[in-house]
Amino acid sequence: MRVNFKLERSKLIRKKNASLNVYKIKQRKDEFQVQLRNRFQVLQDEVNQEDVNDIYNRFSHTVQTCALEIAGQRENQTTDKITKETLDLMGKRGQMKVSTQKDSIEYTESCKTIRKRMKSEIRSFEIKKVQETITNNSSYKATKHPIEVPPGDENGFIYEYETFTAMVPEVNIAIDRIVLTDPVDKQIRISVNTTTISARIRIGSFVDTGYVVGDRNWRLTFFAANSTNYRLSDEFPVKLSKKQQAMGLNTASTLTFNNVRCDLILGSLNCSTFTRICAKVYDSHEAYWVKGERSMDIGCTDINCHYGNKAVSxxxxxxxxxxxxxxxxxxxxxxxxxxxxxxxxxxxxxxx
Known part of the structure; x- marks a missing residue:
């Protein structure tokens, strides 16, 4: 393999050309052509006396210089994911001096407030982009990095910028069915430190409700309950794969989570009250949807609780x-x- 080190080095030290404002050049096209023509008339007598490479360099430099004088550089587009109020709070936090316990408490509360605001604002920004993607029927990448929109054209038409308010879709869901696949006989032993279960959960959505879309949609938990579905233990999180996290849900449709595994700590329970295992579904912290008020987000299945190594039928x-x-x-x-x-x-x- 041969490597042209001279070419690679020239790429590293090559001066990058400035980004031109193409739309301004189109608006002032006549002025640009006149000025470019005047520049080349001055250089016309020197063309026959120069090398081809020198002619090319002189030509590109003249066009670039003339375009920058007429239109200027293109302004970089910034995406305001975080509001000015949050940035001000971050500035105040940077000026805090932690010398006493009271200062430490104030600094901790300030950090919590900033993290909470940033999470909410970034989520609203991403929801807006997803909704624009669906509305415009385009790709998410094209929506997130749009092409600069011209403020006007040579015919005098002015483009109006539409103000967009991000609305989080509300989805009413229901756990249609939950089936324990491990243990198959539904014998749950509570005399051990950790009990691992596996289940199959089917979730459905109501008619005339929102949709679930995104890369991280779901959050599931399991807990122990009595015969009336009253929670007797803490909620234990479920380990979902990336594919399961990205599963979508349309209106009046269903989806199934297969082989959902969870580790339960049930050592302090009493078998006289513990009769069911329940699953609860949430919208994840980074989801582009929220759970509706009409959601039936808890589903339960009966189990056989026992203390020993093996349950006696x-x-x-x-x-x-x-x-x-x-x-x-x-x-x-x-x-x-x-x-x-x-x-x-x-x-x-x-x-x-």
């Missing part, structure tokens, strides 16, 4: 009791009856 318990009765009554002469009854119970237990 009701049929196994009956079998064990009958075995004890047969041993105790063998001296009374009812051994044959108890033995036959125990045999049928075992067969029925295997069939189930």
């Amino acid at each position: 009701s049929l196994e318990a009956i079998s064990y009791i009958l075995l004890l009765i047969s041993i105790q009554t063998v001296w009374i002469g009812h051994y044959d009856v108890i033995e036959r009854l125990y045999y049928h119970v075992l067969i029925f237990n295997e069939m189930v």
Whole structure:
């Protein structure tokens, strides 16, 4: 492989040309052509005496200089994601002097306020861009980095800039179904430090509601509940993949989260009250939608709670009791009856 070091070095030290305001050049096209023509008339006598490379350099430099004099440089477009009030708070925070405990508390509260405002303002900006993308039927990249819009043209037409107010779409959702896939028998043991479960959750949206779009849409949690869905434990977050986070939801449609896993800490619960596992769905902190007031965001499924290493089913318990009765009554002469009854119970237990 051969590398032209001279060419690569020239790229590094090459002077970059200034960005021209193309729209101003179009507006003042006649003036630009007149001035360019005058410049080349002065240089016309020197063309025959120069090398081709010198002619090219002189030509490009003349056009560039003339265009900058007529139109000037293009102004860089800035996106105001953060408001002036938040920037002022950041400036005040930078001038704070933390010398006492009171100053430390004020500085901490100021940091919390700034982070909260920045999160809200950046989210509103991104929601605005997503809505513009959907409205204009264009790509998100083209919407986020738009081409400079000319303030007018040579015919005198003035472009009016439309003020856009970002509206967060409100989506009313409902957990349609939740199925425990691990453990399959729904036997939840609470005498261990951490219990891992896996579930399949189906979510639907109401008619005449908003839509869910974006890269980070969902946040799911699990918690323990009683028969009336009253929460008995903390909410434990679900680990969602990037693909699951980006799943969208249209109006009057459904989506399914498969193999959703969560680690539960249930050691302090009592099996007499803990009868259900519930899932709750939220809009994530970076989502472009919010959960509606009519949402039914909690879904539950019944479980069998136990303390030991293995849960004993009701049929196994009956079998064990009958075995004890047969041993105790063998001296009374009812051994044959108890033995036959125990045999049928075992067969029925295997069939189930």
